[in-house]
Amino acid sequence: MKTITLYRPVGEKELNLIEASGWKEFPPRLPDQPIFYPVLNREYAEQIARDWNTRDERSGFVGHVLEFDVDADYLTGFEVQKVGGSHHLEFWIPAEQVREFNGRILGQIRLVATYRS
Secondary structure (H helix, E strand, O other): OEEEEEEEOOOHHHHHHHHHHOOOOOOOOOOOOOOOEEEEEEHHHHHHHHHHHHOHHHHOOOOEEEEEEEEEHHHHHOEEEEOOOOEEEEEEEEHHHHHHHHOEEEEEEEEEEEEEE
């Protein structure tokens, strides 16, 4: 099976929920979060975690970068979104599909970086 490595910047509360899942899944989106957006490169995830999450009270003023592998065939059903510069690439997964997305994660979600304000 072909896989793709994706990244996700998260705050402290979301990290705690992921850890509670045994590092196997992302929590459901909150009502004001219509999409789940894993990003395609670590540089972009680190930028969000370092520059945004550390300034956000809702993130606990902490930004974590997670790395995980996903079934590449599953992702062909989603278009890559370019949301800024050439490395600002992400998938937009509708909130109601996060459970299915979690089922396509292969192995564990890995914590690869932490930034604090």
